[in-house]
Amino acid sequence: MFSLAFGFIDSETTENWVWFMTQLKKALGECPLLAICTDACKGLEIAVGQVFPQAEQRECFRHLMQNFIKRYSGESGGHMWPAARAYDKEAYEKHLDIIYRGIPDAKLWLKKHHKLKWMRSDFNPNIKCDYVTNNVAEVFNNWIKDIKDLPVADLADKIREMIGLLMYRRREIGEKLDGKILPAVLAILRAKTRGLGHLSVVKYDHFTAEVWDNCNHRFVVKAQLHECSCLEWQHTGKPCQHALALITAQKARDVKMEDFVHEYYSVQKFRNAYARMIEPIPHKDKWPKLDLPIEIAAPLSKRSVGRQKKNRIKGCLEGGSGGSKSGPNISENENEKTKKMIRGKARCSGCGEFGHRKSSYKCSLNGTKKRKRKIRKNTTKGWTPKDLLPGSPVPTREQIMQESPGIVTRGRLALLMEEGASQDISPPTVQPSTLTKKMTPKRAKRSLDI
Incomplete structure (x- = not known):
């Protein structure tokens, strides 16, 4: 990825694209061999034709296929990718004939809506670039994804800093390389x-x-x-x-x-x-002040309806959707391991540490404390059979009754009776008044009958 220029516009209109391409031509100059690959934006296509009439205009094939699969379906459509990747003209026409036989309307649709070059067989061989997609632009979008919310001045300064560091690292790599070819x-x-x-x-x-x-x-x-x-x-x-x-x-x-x-x-x-160095810039307090004839205010942005999305939604033709890995062929233990791994990779957007979210009490910048769990009603405090470790002495009836003053259930009564029989102690006497306070009359009667 090599960054040439970047700009800030309010919307993707033909006028804005013409302005951007004009500035890009000032930076590039007159290029005898030039290929520009664009997406399905018509305004961008018109701007490239006006500013760079001698350039070879290419179209991203992935955007073309997104429009193609919305209209047509069938096995013959699977020959679109081989047709685009074929270097030989005969191989390209062979795949295209199969498509036209299966989908007769596709020929007229391609000539009307996708006139640019999207097949390798039509590319200029003197331009040593055979890319049929402009995925390198998506790399840049993912690179600046976390800083898009900054103000315009800070955003431009941050992008300049990132590009300067990138070129410096590439210069260091170039100094260490030996030989003729990379x-x-x-x-x-x-x-x-x-x-x-x-x-x-x-x-x-x-x-x-x-x-x-x-x-x-x-x-x-x-x-x-x-x-x-x-x-x-x-x-x-x-x-x-x-x-x-x-x-x-x-x-x-x-x-x-x-x-x-x-x-x-x-x-x-x-x-x-990467020989060129990006010049460093001091703090904005040291920037020169200009007397402008008009006061420049913040742009009036148009907020779209719904939740604001930062990540691009991937299409059906792209992989790595990030869905759940759980399924019928995966055991429960593997599902638990996967969940633990996902929790372990969670990163707090506030402090930047791993293992918790921004709203967690573990975040040092949040200021919240761990909530105490509320004790459920009608639960027994004190000793339970699960707390008895192997090899430890069995507690006596008096200890159980002192540590467990809660509800006396049939299971606890049976345990007390077994303990009393082993030590020749009579079963504990249960007071009816105690049972009637914390148990329904029906269950209290059953316990007394036992």
């Missing part, structure tokens, strides 16, 4: 070379060959030109699986993976991207 990219390519057993290589030269797969599909690889007939290498700048099969088949020891990766992933490009 180690993370090389590690991914080396991991892909372990699963190439389904490919067979027919060499015509050291770096030119035909690669066959299990489906008898043939691909032409020219490693020196960084080309493959599947077109993945041209779009991403990283060798595809067919190119990796040819590279790993070389017997020469001086062949390096770094020589077949585009300079887009070089260490020097990484260092240049």
Whole structure:
């Protein structure tokens, strides 16, 4: 994630988007190769077309699919994702024909409402970015989720601080990197070379060959030109699986993976991207004061109806909904462990400590005390059979009666009778007046009969 610019607007209108794109163009300048991926916002689409007419306009495929599944359903709709991810034009058209046969209205709907480029086969291969979604924007939204409630001046200052720290950490990482290509990219390519057993290589030269797969599909690889007939290498700048099969088949020891990766992933490009330093700013008391012709007041915000939501509601196509893990296949012990883990991860929004909530008495900033539990009515105080530890002496009848002056139940009477029989002591005498005060006449009569 690399932040270019951020702004504050009252609503997503065409005028506001044109203003924002105009400011963005001042920061970027004239870019010969530029691709801008937007969501389904029509105002943003119009603004990009006006300010960046030479840019390649792309549309987030996830937003497209959200609109698609609202209108159409069926098995043929499952070919939308393979069609969007296909680099080859023929493969894209093959999946699209299946969709049009199953859903005839989809062709007219896509041409009318989604005219931008959402398929990889139409992307410019000179732009080494094959993303079909703009999920990187959601990363930024999640990054600033906890500070969105701040005032505008404090929010801008906090975002500036976060971006400055991010670029500083990236500069530190760039200083420690060695080699020509980023180690993370090389590690991914080396991991892909372990699963190439389904490919067979027919060499015509050291770096030119035909690669066959299990489906008898043939691909032409020219490693020196960084080309493959599947077109993945041209779009991403990283060798595809067919190119990796040819590279790993070389017997020469001086062949390096770094020589077949585009300079887009070089260490020097990484260092240049984060070379700029965000200037620190003193406290707002030291800021220069300006005499404005008008007094600027707080914006008039429009509060929506209902509870204000901070977290974005995930769609049906996204995973990680965070639902309960309990189910028919999970035992009760596992459910209890899961609940304990969730309680242990609870974090107080006041003091920031784990293990309690903001309204708990454990919070040092709350000021509340632990509530005393109210004693239920008609409960017996004193000794109960559960309090008797194994190996401890059995209390006598007098001790039980002194410590348990409450209701005399049939169970307690039976226990006293057994204790009296073992010590040759007659059963305790129960006063009728005591029973009638705390027991119903019916239950008192039953106890006396025993």
